[in-house]
Amino acid sequence: MTEPLNNDPLRQIVREVREQEPAELDWDRLERRLMSRVDAEEGGARKRRWPLFAGLAAAAAIALGVGLSGMGSLEQLDSVATTPPNVGPRIHTGALLNGADVAVGDEVRALEQPSTVQHPGHASWTLHSGRAIVAESGSVITVRLVSGSIEAQVVPTSRPESFAVEIEGTRVAVHGTSFRVERLPEGVRVQVREGVVGVGPVAERGRPAWMLAPGDSGKFALDGRKGEVVRASQLPAGATAVPHKPSQRLPAEPSAAEQSKLLDQLSAAARGCFESNTSAEKQVRVQAETTLSATIAPDGSLRSIAFDPPLSPAVTGCTAGAVKALKATPTERGATISRSLLLGS
Amino acid sequence: MQPDESAELVARCQSGDRSAFQELFRKHRADVARLVQRMMGPGADLEDVVQEVFFQVHRSIKDFRSQSRFSTWLYRVTVNVVLMQRRAAKSRPVLVGLPEGISPPDRGPMPDEDAARRARIAAFARILDKLSEKKRTVFVLHELEGMAATEISEVVGAPVLTVRTRLFYARKELTELLREEPTLAALADSAEGDEGRAEPSTPISPEEAP
Numbered sequence: 193m194t195e196p197l198n199n200d201p202l203r204q205i206v207r208e209v210r211e212q213e214p215a216e217l218d219w220d221r222l223e224r225r226l227m228s229r230v231d232a233e234e235g236g237a238r239k240r241r242w243p244l245f246a247g248l249a250a251a252a253a254i255a256l257g258v259g260l261s262g263m264g265s266l267e268q269l270d271s272v273a274t275t276p277p278n279v280g281p282r283i284h285t286g287a288l289l290n291g292a293d294v295a296v297g298d299e300v301r302a303l304e305q306p307s308t309v310q311h312p313g314h315a316s317w318t319l320h321s322g323r324a325i326v327a328e329s330g331s332v333i334t335v336r337l338v339s340g341s342i343e344a345q346v347v348p349t350s351r352p353e354s355f356a357v358e359i360e361g362t363r364v365a366v367h368g369t370s371f372r373v374e375r376l377p378e379g380v381r382v383q384v385r386e387g388v389v390g391v392g393p394v395a396e397r398g399r400p401a402w403m404l405a406p407g408d409s410g411k412f413a414l415d416g417r418k419g420e421v422v423r424a425s426q427l428p429a430g431a432t433a434v435p436h437k438p439s440q441r442l443p444a445e446p447s448a449a450e451q452s453k454l455l456d457q458l459s460a461a462a463r464g465c466f467e468s469n470t471s472a473e474k475q476v477r478v479q480a481e482t483t484l485s486a487t488i489a490p491d492g493s494l495r496s497i498a499f500d501p502p503l504s505p506a507v508t509g510c511t512a513g514a515v516k517a518l519k520a521t522p523t524e525r526g527a528t529i530s531r532s533l534l535l536g537s
Numbered sequence: 538m539q540p541d542e543s544a545e546l547v548a549r550c551q552s553g554d555r556s557a558f559q560e561l562f563r564k565h566r567a568d569v570a571r572l573v574q575r576m577m578g579p580g581a582d583l584e585d586v587v588q589e590v591f592f593q594v595h596r597s598i599k600d601f602r603s604q605s606r607f608s609t610w611l612y613r614v615t616v617n618v619v620l621m622q623r624r625a626a627k628s629r630p631v632l633v634g635l636p637e638g639i640s641p642p643d644r645g646p647m648p649d650e651d652a653a654r655r656a657r658i659a660a661f662a663r664i665l666d667k668l669s670e671k672k673r674t675v676f677v678l679h680e681l682e683g684m685a686a687t688e689i690s691e692v693v694g695a696p697v698l699t700v701r702t703r704l705f706y707a708r709k710e711l712t713e714l715l716r717e718e719p720t721l722a723a724l725a726d727s728a729e730g731d732e733g734r735a736e737p738s739t740p741i742s743p744e745e746a747p
Contacts, residue, residue, distance in 0.1 A: 201712070201715050201721065202708060202711055202712055202715060205657060205658075205661045205715070205721060206680050206681065208654055208657060208658055208661075209575070209658055209661060209681055210681055212658055214567065214570060214571050214574060215570065215574055215583055217570055217583060217584055217587070218584070219563075219566060221584075222566075222584050222587060222588055223559065223562060223563075225588055226562065226588050226591050226592060227555075227559065229588070229592050230555070230558070230592065230595050233595075233596070330584065330585055330588065331582050331584070331585050332585075470719070471719055476722070478717065478719065501666065501667060502663075502666070504663070
């Protein structure tokens with residue numbers, strides 16, 4: 193059963209794959225980020241081994257916290273206070289910071305002036321009147337907002353949730369946009385200027401409970417499980433979106449009939465793109481069985497499509513281009529719809 | 538991978554030596570990156586996955602016992618991280634808009650040999666992706682990484698006979714899938730010595746179809 197490959201075509205392609213040049217990686221950057229994560233984890237472990245020192249630091253932190261509103265939890269103050277110098281997380285202040293210098297576990301403070309952290313080609317975020325800790329870095333950036341507010345501009349990317357802000361149990365994740373997140377004494381306020389923002393519990397990362405479109409704003413509990421959203425479409429012309437009870441309730445998601453109609457349109461586009469982007473020799477018929485999924489945003493626009501198993505980039509790109517103008521009725525939550533397809537038949 | 542010369546480094550890592558862990562990373566990073574690239578295919582975020590592999594190595598190196606070679610254990614961690622990443626990626630939708638790197642159909646001259654080889658490798662990655670996780674893993678480890686079935690059985694945690702069976706069916710399935718992939722079908726046809734067929738033309742991938 194383990195005879196060497198005798199099938200010439202398979203052997204030939206395997207040989208080509210084995211001879212392929214490996215991808216070039218920035219090893220220095222990779223090592224820096226890895227060691228930052230390692231140090232951050234070891235810093236946390238060290239904290240647990242120094243109970244007496246932690247107790248003294250906590251007492252100092254309590255004294256510091258009196259009279260300041262919206263401060264973060266004592267545990268987070270503790271994690272900074274007990275870290276010995278030159279080991280583990282650092283504190284960054286200053287008007288303009290390079291994202292590459294702010295490692296996982298580091299804290300950014302903007303107590304007297306705003307502090308902007310730039311990740312070229314990815315995102316830029318500005319912290320106002322508070323503290324934030326970088327929880328994740330690299331192709332996904334996650335910032336834990338301890339106090340104050342963050343404004344962010346994020347470069348659109350094919351990776352969903354490339355930038356996120358977490359406030360205790362609430363996660364505000366970005367899909368290429370401009371938005372503001374503010375920590376309130378009893379919750380979180382989110383305002384979206386451009387693009388789409390997902391909000392939900394931290395524990396349910398990747399599955400936000402609310403999607404906010406441009407002009408929308410919302411107020412959410414710290415556990416990410418309760419919230420109220422004001423849609424831009426619900427406001428009178430000229431009004432500023434503020435978080436209060438919405439005056440009109442939208443349907444939760446598109447109706448079954450509308451979903452079916454959308455799927456018909458998506459399927460037709462996929463079929464056309466498959467036919468026109470799949471070439472074959474004569475007397476050869478190419479077919480593909482796949483499941484098409486599409487996510488509809490609350491404002492009715494088509495947010496994403498996916499094929500499982502994936503189709504070629506040309507077919508996927510062609511389909512995406514053909515359907516991007518599709519629009520459904522605005523709803524409270526939007527929806528994800530899917531249909532199995534046999535293409536090429 | 539090299540014969541196990543990492544024993545001393547591993548022992549120092551297990552005692553908390555940070556510089557030993559960095560040395561271990563530098564020694565094995567290329568091998569890990571190559572395996573990740575072969576298992577995940579093009580378009581994968583290699584840097585993130587490689588970082589995650591070594592982070593998990595750091596977390597669990599105290600559990601490594603010297604009954605097996607360190608490289609085998611490292612491969613096991615790598616395979617597990619890749620499988621987790623692939624499962625997580627499947628639950629994320631693809632955004633609308635042309636994916637990066639897609640260009641309009643080329644109506645110009647036929648691609649040169651380098652471009653043709655890249656197209657074949659990309660096409661092979663697509664059909665490899667169609668195998669089940671278990672078959673794809675053993676195929677990559679055996680055919681692309683050159684690991685013996687006995688070592689693969691330690692990596693994937695399955696009996697040697699199971700590994701051999703999966704390998705057999707992986708080859709069989711890939712041979713059939715080769716014929717259905719336009720860019721690779723010419724390889725299959727030329728191997729069969731199809732009489733009456735003219736000299737096979739340079740394969741054209743769907744992306745390059747006019």
